[in-house]
Amino acid sequence: MEVLATDTEQLIKDTAKKVFFAEGRLHATTQEIADAAGVNRASIHYYFRSRQKLFDTVFIEASTEMRNKVHSVFEEALSFKDRIGKFIEVFIEKSLKHPYLEMFIVTEFNTNPKIQLHTLRPDNEKEKLKQLEIDIENEVAEGRMKPITSHNFILTLMSLCSFPFLGRDIIKNAFSINEEEYQKLIAERKGVIMQLLFLDA
Template identity: 30%
Template structure:
């Protein structure tokens, strides 16, 4: 009974923390606010998670564990490079819309702890691009896409998908967009990004 109670409390804390982090970000969130959101006292919160950083890391790992297998499945299925680009972009953007804190957290965590991703990479389901690299070589040889390094192509896909979330305030300021217009812009990128990359690499 005690074990089930502990699991339930931890789950409630993680869900509360996710909501606070989404609204306030890592720097703006306070442990007291998370405790209030989870309807527990601060001492109880510190019993489960000794610091805000550890709690943020736990929230991230839980969310990343949902995203990574989806992306890995796309990279390792039998679809064409064109379909992979479309599916990867759609899945990534859809997921980050629901978990907008993730891209900034990854950057923050890499700066704070460069070995963090190495730990994640040992988990089952962490994205692996070996099959993707082989498919890129095959489609180049068949004259479907232009000669391009698979790693470079993958970086292009990641960069175009990640940047709008990381630089959201900057983009809003440059383009003079309100929150609703920015959300619409992000949604439109599901097609914009994939079409841009495909048109850049596909042999006409």
């Protein structure tokens, strides 16, 4: 039976996600999180014992939420091209909500290789990869895609989706654009990515 979080516990987790993943304050202290949540620091210690435990909890929750939302797209009865388009939409939507989550995922994997990979991997991974290979072969045969392996397709898709968020500050600085202009650039991403992946986009 699932144990539901108390209102205070949920408030702390929601605030921590905002501080860590929306605002990018990876090194925020428990006091800063408590202040942002409007609770005392003792409440964080009561529910999570330590800052690291709180971080681990919200990291896994946010990663799992993104994973479930993204992988649910591939369960929909859509064409392969439409599923990829929906995947891009969902990925961008989740990344706009938590723009620094991708950076934290990369950081966590680099510093802790033993992190639980199942929070990000799909169920029946081998079967899904095989189906992806079949879908790509069909698209290539129909002249809608250039030949590409399933692994390179995944790498290309994820790179095109992730980098605008991983390199958010670099991009804004390099292009000398403000937040509004950056958001406009992100809004154009789906169309650009689809044109790069599909010949008939």
